[in-house]
Each structure stands twice: as C-alpha cells, then as structure tokens.
Amino acid sequence: MKIIPAIDLRQGQCVRLFQGDFDRQTIYGKDPVALAGSYQTMGFSNLHI
Numbered sequence: 001m002k003i004i005p006a007i008d009l010r011q012g013q014c015v016r017l018f019q020g021d022f023d024r025q026t027i028y029g030k031d032p033v034a035l036a037g038s039y040q041t042m043g044f045s046n047l048h049i
Helices: 032-041
Strands: 008-010 013-018 021-029
Touching: 013 032, 021 032
Parallel strands: none
Antiparallel strands: 008 013, 013 021
C-alpha cells in the first residue's frame, strides 16, 4: 500500500474542508511550500494537491 499525503489549498493557505463546506474549514498552515517540504523530509516522494 502506498500512502500519498494531500494538501488542499484555499486563498493561499493549506486547509481541510468539513464535508466540502467552505464555511467550515480548518487551516493547517499558511505556507504550502513549507508543508510540502515537511512531507518530503518525512520521506514522502509524492504529493496530491
């Protein structure tokens, strides 16, 4: 099994929407490039955006 991390982007921030609802989002970071780099540091070679 291969695990591929995902980053959802909204207005330049990394977010997760609750059931696709734009009014119910959690912000996970303001720097998508830094988050992608942290996944690479953890050993992931693929990323779903």
